[in-house]
Amino acid sequence: xxxxxxxxxxxxxxxxxxxxxxxxxxxxxxxxxxxxxxxxxxxxxxxxxxxxxxxxxxxxxxxxxxxxxxxxxxxxxxxxxxxxxxxxxxxxxxxxxxxxxxxxxxxxxxxxxxxxxxxxxxxxxxxxxxxxxxxxxxxxxxxxxxxxxxxxxxxxxxxxxxxxxxxxxxxxxxxxxxxxxxxxxxxxxxxxxxxxxxxxxxxxxxxxxxxxxxxxxxx
Numbered sequence: 463x464x465x466x467x468x469x470x471x472x473x474x475x476x477x478x479x480x481x482x483x484x485x486x487x488x489x490x491x492x493x494x495x496x497x498x499x500x501x502x503x504x505x506x507x508x509x510x511x512x513x514x515x516x517x518x519x520x521x522x523x524x525x526x527x528x529x530x531x532x533x534x535x536x537x538x539x540x541x542x543x544x545x546x547x548x549x550x551x552x553x554x555x556x557x558x559x560x561x562x563x564x565x566x567x568x569x570x571x572x573x574x575x576x577x578x579x580x581x582x583x584x585x586x587x588x589x590x591x592x593x594x595x596x597x598x599x600x601x602x603x604x605x606x607x608x609x610x611x612x613x614x615x616x617x618x619x620x621x622x623x624x625x626x627x628x629x630x631x632x633x634x635x636x637x638x639x640x641x642x643x644x645x646x647x648x649x650x651x652x653x654x655x656x657x658x659x660x661x662x663x664x665x666x667x668x669x670x671x672x673x674x675x676x677x678x679x680x681x
Contacts, residue, residue: 467628468560471581472539474625475519479542481621483520487550490526492660496576496607497526499652499668503572503605504530510571510602516561516594517578521547521554527574528554537561562590566597573598575606579637580630587637591644598673604646608632610653610665634667646671 475482490496504527507513511533515524518536520543527534528551536556538544547556559565561578573594582590594604611631619625638648650670656663 468539470626472541474620474627475538475540476542477625478620478623479520479540479546481623482543483546483550485621487520487522487546489661490522493657495652495654495668499605499670500526500574501530503527503574503603503670504532507572507603508532511599512570513572513574514564514566514570514597516564516573516575517581518547518556519543521551521556523574523576524554524556525551532572537564562586562593564593564597568596568599570598570602572603572605575604577607577609579606580608580632581628583630584632584636584640587640588643591641591646595645595673595675600673600675602673603649604641604671604673605668606637606671607666607668608637609662610634610667631664632667634669637667637669641669641671645673645675647674 508531513527513532513534515534515536518524518538521536524534524536534554536547536554537559539560541558544556544558609631610633614631615629617625617627634651634653638651641648649672652668654666
């Protein structure tokens with residue numbers, strides 16, 4: 463992602479952070495499929511180690527996992543989003559940073575990325591997924607979600623607030639292909655319709671992928 467796009471993305475989410483927290487922070491309460499798949503992800507990652515919520519926004523997904531006994535950290539590009547997350551969830555560590563440059567190396571049991579890959583260009587995704595896989599322990603899991611579609615959108619305002627943000631839409635097959643190119647093994651792949659009167663009218667995809675690397679032998 464070039465510097466201009468990255469700066470626009472950061473600035474846009476800084477501007478909408480407070481409104482985003484109000485509108486999106488409680489969304490899991492009305493999204494039963496999301497809760498179900500996060501419950502399964504929590505069960506699978508609990509014995510593996512810490513989880514990073516990448517593009518965590520106001521921290522609602524991190525909070526949901528924390529409430530289920532997961533050692534979770536949230537990371538977001540926007541400093542204002544991190545402020546919201548820390549205020550709403552003081553018991554969870556959050557830090558500002560780019561999910562394109564995460565520092566963890568083979569230490570994570572899981573990564574969750576709900577609707578954050580929608581800001582990453584297609585040609586950058588294989589490199590991103592390779593980095594994410596290397597951040598995971600052998601057998602570690604990635605759970606990501608995104609909007610399904612074939613036409614991208616650029617927004618100059620969101621909720622009446624000026625922004626300059628690109629939203630990318632994908633097919634399940636193309637993301638699965640890029641995950642595989644990044645070294646992941648696909649474990650589960652799902653689609654669902656939008657919940658009426660709750661969210662944007664797009665189909666949603668959820669992919670659970672595993673780092674298939676084997677532990678290094680100590681013999």
